[in-house]
Amino acid sequence: EVQLVESGGGLVQPGGSLRLSCAASGFIFSSYSMNWVRQAPGKGLEWVSYISSSSSTIYYADSVKGRFTISRDNAKNSLYLQMNSLRAEDTAVYYCARDSVFDIWGQGTMVTVSS
Amino acid sequence: QAVLTQPSSLSASPGASASLTCTLRSGINVGTYRIHWYQQKPGSPPQYLLRYKSDSDRQQGSGVPSRFSGSKDVSANAGILLISGLQSEDEADYYCMIWHSSAVVFGGGTKLTVL
Numbered sequence: 001e002v003q004l005v006e007s008g009g010g011l012v013q014p015g016g017s018l019r020l021s022c023a024a025s026g027f028i029f030s031s032y033s034m035n036w037v038r039q040a041p042g043k044g045l046e047w048v049s050y051i052s053s054s055s056s057t058i059y060y061a062d063s064v065k066g067r068f069t070i071s072r073d074n075a076k077n078s079l080y081l082q083m084n085s086l087r088a089e090d091t092a093v094y095y096c097a098r099d100s101v102f103d104i105w106g107q108g109t110m111v112t113v114s115s
Numbered sequence: 116q117a118v119l120t121q122p123s124s125l126s127a128s129p130g131a132s133a134s135l136t137c138t139l140r141s142g143i144n145v146g147t148y149r150i151h152w153y154q155q156k157p158g159s160p161p162q163y164l165l166r167y168k169s170d171s172d173r174q175q176g177s178g179v180p181s182r183f184s185g186s187k188d189v190s191a192n193a194g195i196l197l198i199s200g201l202q203s204e205d206e207a208d209y210y211c212m213i214w215h216s217s218a219v220v221f222g223g224g225t226k227l228t229v230l
Contacts, residue, residue, distance in 0.1 A: 045153075047220070059217050059219075095161075102163055103163040103176060105161055108160055
């Protein structure tokens with residue numbers, strides 16, 4: 001079964017850091033680009049970042065550029081999002097999604113930035 | 116002006132058809148873009164429905180019924196998701212998406228009510 005499972009969310013104070021992980025299974029992870037997408041409570045979808053299959057190409061949304069870093073470990077079938085200098089407006093469910101068409105999504109992990 | 120604009124809500128009757136629009140900002144030509152569509156039900160991650168650029172460049176998501184289809188209204192500069200034979204289970208939020216200038220843009224979403 002093709003599956004993505006996020007982890008690493010939680011409560012963090014403003015200015016703090018958090019590292020999200022996304023474990024992939026059921027497909028050849030190294031052949032696919034990957035993305036992070038977030039959704040604030042009661043709001044719509046917001047794309048966060050993209051990484052190509054070989055990590056050679058990386059894009060970020062302007063709202064997270066300079067604060068978030070996307071990476072992947074193809075040997076571990078895992079995608080990561082390092083989030084620094086967190087703000088209240090980063091509070092959201094964070095999803096990982098496969099490929100440039102976002103054809104497979106994980107269940108998401110909640111990140112709450114609050115003092 | 117947002118890059119992608121979707122009506123916030125739409126209502127339709129069971130068995131009828133619903134046409135969900137995704138209007139691109141003036142200056143961004145719908146003809147050059149692949150429009151992606153996603154369905155999201157409460158408490159669940161989004162699910163990929165389909166991608167449409169033209170009749171010769173389109174993709175249906177795995178397991179997505181053929182009553183979900185894509186098209187474009189070039190005169191309105193909009194992508195369209197057509198759902199025929201509406202069922203109660205189609206009640207959900209629907210998001211369009213495009214790749215634009217090395218970034219992903221989601222529309223604000225349309226809440227479809229089937230009543």
